[in-house]
Amino acid sequence: MVHTAVFAVCAAASVAAGVAVFRVDSMARATLALLASFVLAAITLLLLDLSYLGVLVILMMTMEMMIMIVFMIMYMMNPAGLMPMTMVHNNRGALAISLAVFAALVTGIFLVPWPDTRPGTPADPTLQLAEAIMGSKMLVMMVIGMVLFATMVAATVLSTARGRYDRYGDRLRRSRPDDPIRGGVGR
Amino acid sequence: MGDPMPLWGMLLLPIGLLLLGYGGAAWSAILTARAAGSPVSLAAATPARETARLLVEQRRTIPGADTLLWRLGGATVPVAAVLAVLVLPVADRAAADLSIGVVWFNAMEVLIWVAVWTVGWGANSAWGLVGAYRFLIQGLAYALPHMFALTTAALGAGSLRVSDIAQAQENLWFAALMPVAFGVYLLSAMAMAYWGPFDPAVARDLAGGAAAELTGVDRLVFRSGRYLMLTAAAAMAVPLFLGGGAGPLLPGWAWTVLKTAAVLALLVWLGHRLPTVRVDRFTEIGWVVLIPATLLQALVVAIVVLVV
Numbered sequence: 001m002v003h004t005a006v007f008a009v010c011a012a013a014s015v016a017a018g019v020a021v022f023r024v025d026s027m028a029r030a031t032l033a034l035l036a037s038f039v040l041a042a043i044t045l046l047l048l049d050l051s052y053l054g055v056l057v058i059l060m061m062t063m064e065m066m067i068m069i070v071f072m073i074m075y076m077m078n079p080a081g082l083m084p085m086t087m088v089h090n091n092r093g094a095l096a097i098s099l100a101v102f103a104a105l106v107t108g109i110f111l112v113p114w115p116d117t118r119p120g121t122p123a124d125p126t127l128q129l130a131e132a133i134m135g136s137k138m139l140v141m142m143v144i145g146m147v148l149f150a151t152m153v154a155a156t157v158l159s160t161a162r163g164r165y166d167r168y169g170d171r172l173r174r175s176r177p178d179d180p181i182r183g184g185v186g187r
Numbered sequence: 188m189g190d191p192m193p194l195w196g197m198l199l200l201p202i203g204l205l206l207l208g209y210g211g212a213a214w215s216a217i218l219t220a221r222a223a224g225s226p227v228s229l230a231a232a233t234p235a236r237e238t239a240r241l242l243v244e245q246r247r248t249i250p251g252a253d254t255l256l257w258r259l260g261g262a263t264v265p266v267a268a269v270l271a272v273l274v275l276p277v278a279d280r281a282a283a284d285l286s287i288g289v290v291w292f293n294a295m296e297v298l299i300w301v302a303v304w305t306v307g308w309g310a311n312s313a314w315g316l317v318g319a320y321r322f323l324i325q326g327l328a329y330a331l332p333h334m335f336a337l338t339t340a341a342l343g344a345g346s347l348r349v350s351d352i353a354q355a356q357e358n359l360w361f362a363a364l365m366p367v368a369f370g371v372y373l374l375s376a377m378a379m380a381y382w383g384p385f386d387p388a389v390a391r392d393l394a395g396g397a398a399a400e401l402t403g404v405d406r407l408v409f410r411s412g413r414y415l416m417l418t419a420a421a422a423m424a425v426p427l428f429l430g431g432g433a434g435p436l437l438p439g440w441a442w443t444v445l446k447t448a449a450v451l452a453l454l455v456w457l458g459h460r461l462p463t464v465r466v467d468r469f470t471e472i473g474w475v476v477l478i479p480a481t482l483l484q485a486l487v488v489a490i491v492v493l494v495v
Contacts, residue, residue, distance in 0.1 A: 028256060028308050035301070052287045052347075059294035063330065066300045066323055126287060126347065181467060185475045 003047050010047075014040035022087045027072045030087055035065040052126040192280040200282055201269050203444070204422070208414035209234060211451045218459045241407040249311055249400055257309025261405050263302035264412025268419040271295040275422050276350040278432055278440040288349035289341050292423055293334065296379050299416060300326050303381065303388055306409060307397035318396025322388035324466045325378060328473035329385070333375035335481035336368040340427045343488050349423075353431025362428040364491070367484040369428045371477055376420035376454060380413055383458020387466050421450035 017037035021030045038061040045054035076085065088094065122128050133141050157163075167177035192200075212234035220230035273295075274281050274288035285291050300323060307319025341347050343364060344355035352361075362369040378385040389396040401409055425431060425446045432439025434446075 026253065028253065028305070032256065032301070032305070051285060052290060055285075055287055055290045055294050059290065059297055062294065062297045062301060063326075066304055066326070069304065070320065070323060124286070185471050 007044055007047055010040045010043045014044075024087065025085060027076055027085070028069060031065050031069040031072055035061060038065070050125055052129065192277070192282045196277070196280065197282045200272060200275075200277070203277075204269060204272055204415055204418055205411075207422070207444070207447060207451060208411065208418040210448065211418055211455050212411075212414045214452055215455050215459065218456065222459070238407060238411075241403055241410075244403040244406075246405065247400060247402040251311040252400075253309045253311065255309075256305045258405065260302045260305025260309055261401065261409045261412070263298055263305070264409055265415050266412075267295050267298035267302060268412060268415035270298075271416075271419045272422055274349045275419075275443075276353055276426055276431060277443050278438065279350065281350060284348060284350050287347045289337050289347045289352070289427075292349070293337060296416070296420070297326075297330070299379055299381075302412075303397050306401070307388070310400035312400050314393045314395065314399040315397050318388045318390070318393050318399065321393075321466050322381060322397060324470060325381075325385060325388065328466065328470040329375045329378040329477075332371045332473055332477035332481045333379070335478065335485055336371040336375065337427070339365050339368040339481065339485045339488050340372075342485060343492060345492065349426050350431075353426035353433075356430040357433065360428065360430045365428075365484055365488050367480050368488075369424075371481050372424060372428065373450075373454065373457075374477075376417070376424065376450075377458060379420055380417035382413070382417050382454065384461040384464045385469070386458075387463055390463055417454060418447070418451055421454055422447040424450045 014037045017033045017040060020033040021037070024030050024033060039058050042054045042057035042061070045057060048054075162179075164172060167179060168174045169178075213231045216230040216233035217227055220227050220233075271292050273283045274285055274291050276284065281288070283291075303322040304319040307315040307317075307322070309315075340352055340361055343361055344352040346352060346355070355361075374385075377383045381388045387393075387396070389398045393399065395401075398406065398409055422443070425443055429446050429450070432443045434442035437445070
C-alpha cells in the first residue's frame with residue numbers, strides 16, 4: 001500500500017518535472033527539472049529493492065546533469081544564457097516524433113515477456129548484477145567499455161588544439177613541454 | 188549488520204554533526220586569530236557571533252536573480268551533509284545501514300555539485316558563475332580518485348555496507364593497509380567541502396566566488412553547510428579507514444566522535460596551512476597522478492584480499 005502510494009507520487013511528480021523542462025524559461029531551471037525527473041524515477045527503482053541501481057542512477061544523473069548544464073548554457077541561442085528563452089521549437093515535428101516514440105515504448109511494455117517475480121527477489125540483487133556483468137554478460141560489457149573509452153579518447157584528441165607535437169616539438173625531443181599555462185605535473 | 192538506530196539516536200545524529208561542525212569552525216577561527224596575532228581566547232566564540240550577525244543582517248535583493256534556484260542551492264548544502272551521514276555507523280548502529288552505504292554516501296556528497304553551481308548561478312553575478320564553473324571543473328578532477336578510494340575500502344572488506352567495512356578492520360586499519368586511498372580520501376574530503384587548498388570556487392580573487400552575493404541567513408546556511416559537509420566527510424573517514432568505533436576503554440560512540448574530531452581538526456589545519464590550488468593544475472594532478480595511484484592501490488588491495 002505504501003509502495004503503491006510512493007510509486008504513484010514519484011511517477012506523477014517525475015512526469016510533471018519532465019513537463020516543467022519545456023515550460024520553464026531558463027536552461028538552468030530546465031536542466032535541474034530534468035535532474036528532478038531522473039531522481040524521482042530512480043526512487044521507483046528503490047521500490048523494487050534494486051538499491052544499487054537506484055542510488056547509482058541518482059549519483060550518475062547528478063554528475064551528468066551538472067556537466068550537461070555547462071554545455072547547455074554554452075550552446076544556447078542567447079549570450080551566456082542569462083536571458084529568458086523558450087525551450088521549444090519545431091513544435092509539429094517534435095510532437096510527431098514524441099508521439100511515435102511514446103507509442104513504441106507503450107507497445108514494448110505490453111509485448112515484452114516480463115519475468116515472473118513470484119519466487120521473490122534475490123537476497124542480494126547487487127551481487128547478482130555483478131555476477132551477470134562479470135559472467136554471462138562479460139563480453140558485451142567489455143566491448144561496450146572499449147567502445148566508450150575509444151570514443152572518449154577520440155573526442156578529446158579531435159577537440160584539443162594543442163597536441164604532443166606542439167608541446168614536445170616536431171621530433172618529440174623537448175624534455176619539458178611548452179605549455180601556455182605553467183604548473184601542474186613535471187613543469 | 189547491527190540493530191537499527193533508536194529514534195533518539197537519529198535526532199542526535201544531526202545535532203552531533205552540528206556540534207562537531209561548530210568545533211571545526213571555532214578551530215578555524217582560532218587558527219585565523221593566531222595567524223593575525225589577535226587574542227585566541229575570544230576566537231572560539233567567533234562563529235557564534237558571526238551566526239548572530241548574519242541572522243539579523245538584511246537580505247540583499249538582486250535584480251535578475253533566480254531566487255528559487257539560489258535559495259534551493261544554498262539549502263542543499265547542509266541537507267546533503269546530513270543525508271550523507273545517515274549511513275554512518277555510531278556504536279555499531281547507523282540511521283540507515285544500507286547494503287550499498289558507500290554508494291549512498293557518494294551520491295549524497297555529489298549533491299554539493301548541484302548546490303554550489305546553483306548558488307553561483309542564482310545570484311545573476313559573473314563572479315558567482317565563474318566560481319560555480321570552477322567547482323565543477325574541480326569536481327571532475329577529484330571525483331574519480333575519490334570514487335576509487337571509496338571502492339578500495341569496499342574492496343578490502345568485500346562489502347558496500349559501511350558497518351561491514353568498519354568491522355573488517357578489527358586486525359588492521361584500512362588507513363595502514365591502503366595509505367594511498369586514505370590520503371586521496373582526505374584530499375577529496377577537503378575538495379567536496381570546497382575547503383582549504385580546494386576553495387577556488389569561493390576564493391577571494393573572485394570576491395567570494397559562488398558565495399559572492401550571499402547575505403544574511405542565506406550566507407549562514409551556505410557557510411554552516413560547508414562545515415557540516417567537511418564534518419560529514421571527516422566522520423565517514425572513521426568507518427572507512429580508521430577502524431570505526433574500535434578502541435580501548437571508551438565506548439564505541441565516543442571513539443567515533445573522537446576520531447571524527449581528530450580528522451576534522453587535521454583537515455581544518457591543512458586548509459589553513461596550504462595555499463589555494465588552481466583548478467587547472469589540480470585537474471592535471473588528479474588525472475595524471477591520483478587516478479593511476481588509486482588504481483594501483485586498488486590492485487594491491489585486490490591481490491592482498493585474494494591471497495590473505
